[in-house]
Amino acid sequence: MKIEPKQIKIREVFDGYADQGDDGVFAYGGRLAIRPPYQREFVYDNDQAESVIQTVLKGFPLNVMYWVKASPDSYEVLDGQQRTLSVMQYLKHQYPITLDGKKYYWDALPDDSYDAIMNYEFMVYICEGKESEKLEWFRVVNIAGAKLTEQELRNSVYTGAWLSDAKRYFSKRNCAAKLLSDKYITGDPNRQELLEKALRGICEYQGISEITEYMARYKSDADADELWQYFQDVIHWVEKIFPKYFLDMKGLDWCHLYNEYHNFAYNSSVMAAEVKRLHEDEDVQKPKGIYEFLLCRDTDPFAGRLLNLRAFDKRDKLAAYSRQNGICPICGEHFAFEEMEGDHIKPWSKGGQTTPDNCQMLCKACNGKKSDKY
Numbered sequence: 001m002k003i004e005p006k007q008i009k010i011r012e013v014f015d016g017y018a019d020q021g022d023d024g025v026f027a028y029g030g031r032l033a034i035r036p037p038y039q040r041e042f043v044y045d046n047d048q049a050e051s052v053i054q055t056v057l058k059g060f061p062l063n064v065m066y067w068v069k070a071s072p073d074s075y076e077v078l079d080g081q082q083r084t085l086s087v088m089q090y091l092k093h094q095y096p097i098t099l100d101g102k103k104y105y106w107d108a109l110p111d112d113s114y115d116a117i118m119n120y121e122f123m124v125y126i127c128e129g130k131e132s133e134k135l136e137w138f139r140v141v142n143i144a145g146a147k148l149t150e151q152e153l154r155n156s157v158y159t160g161a162w163l164s165d166a167k168r169y170f171s172k173r174n175c176a177a178k179l180l181s182d183k184y185i186t187g188d189p190n191r192q193e194l195l196e197k198a199l200r201g202i203c204e205y206q207g208i209s210e211i212t213e214y215m216a217r218y219k220s221d222a223d224a225d226e227l228w229q230y231f232q233d234v235i236h237w238v239e240k241i242f243p244k245y246f247l248d249m250k251g252l253d254w255c256h257l258y259n260e261y262h263n264f265a266y267n268s269s270v271m272a273a274e275v276k277r278l279h280e281d282e283d284v285q286k287p288k289g290i291y292e293f294l295l296c297r298d299t300d301p302f303a304g305r306l307l308n309l310r311a312f313d314k315r316d317k318l319a320a321y322s323r324q325n326g327i328c329p330i331c332g333e334h335f336a337f338e339e340m341e342g343d344h345i346k347p348w349s350k351g352g353q354t355t356p357d358n359c360q361m362l363c364k365a366c367n368g369k370k371s372d373k374y
């Protein structure tokens with residue numbers, strides 16, 4: 001890992017400055033991506049931007065900026081994006097600053113102020129190294145400065161054609177992935193949260209333990225078709241299995257559910273009826289668990305835990321205990337109340353409810369051996 005400090009005049013950075021919208025913002029003779037394609041947009045307001053210009057005009061130091069060397073002759077801004085954009089946008093006459101109570105756009109500035117800005121030097125650390133080293137180092141830098149998300153950090157390291165294409169699908173407010181999945185998956189595309197969720201899903205699907213491993217493997221690919229295909233498969237599967245939409249479907253880990261259960265067969269009209277029935281069942285205290293419950297109940301004897309089923313209250317249990325005279329009906333032994341647990345005589349999964357007449361007390365050992373777990 002090499003970190004090289006360099007002073008770079010604003011005049012040099014401004015050379016070739018071009019804001020290409022979604023395709024990124026470039027400067028420094030086209031060699032610097034101030035904002036790479038499909039990344040979070042400029043968020044400084046005019047006051048913050050003006051204070052950058054005032055700092056520069058007075059010749060005071062701005063905080064150090066970090067550029068990443070992406071290729072032998074190209075860089076990306078890791079930290080300092082908004083300060084750099086503030087300066088560039090002022091030089092493009094996009095907002096005025098106030099001097100002695102008067103508003104000045106760039107072209108109206110007195111000559112000495114003009115020179116003061118153009119000759120001002122940014123203090124830039126240029127870093128170069130293995131991807132894993134950069135990522136580790138960026139995390140440390142990030143604590144102090146730019147507050148990038150984990151996925152934004154990964155994106156600043158694993159650059160290339162694959163990433164540009166992936167961002168096209170996953171990284172804008174109205175990107176295709178957001179439009180497709182908004183009813184089911186939460187996450188701000190601008191903060192790369194949707195991309196992160198898709199990546200986490202496909203990694204699990206392919207048995208890859210780290211997102212960085214996936215990105216390192218595919219970063220030189222021409223496109224991100226595989227990831228986009230996978231993500232579409234997930235959403236289409238959800239829509240097929242659960243054709244009727246409920247609001248509590250939003251925010252579940254659908255990628256994970258797809259990975260786990262997409263090879264099983266489900267009857268969607270049975271599923272629809274079951275979702276409706278469970279939403280109406282007062283014993284179900286965690287409705288968000290209904291979907292995974294229905295996917296796994298045939299294979300997981302403990303599936304009921306997903307619904308946080310209502311338990312018998314103490315009054316019901318005491319009544320059952322006294323009815324049984326403290327005897328466990330399975331082993332026939334006597335136990336203290338505290339050594340016993342409330343149990344559904346007719347299991348909940350067979351239609352039994354959490355009502356006093358369906359309550360019996362079992363000793364812990366017998367309750368643990370029961371095959372109907374819920």
Ligand SMILES: [Zn+2]
Binds near residue numbers: 328330331332367
């Ligand atoms: Zn017993």
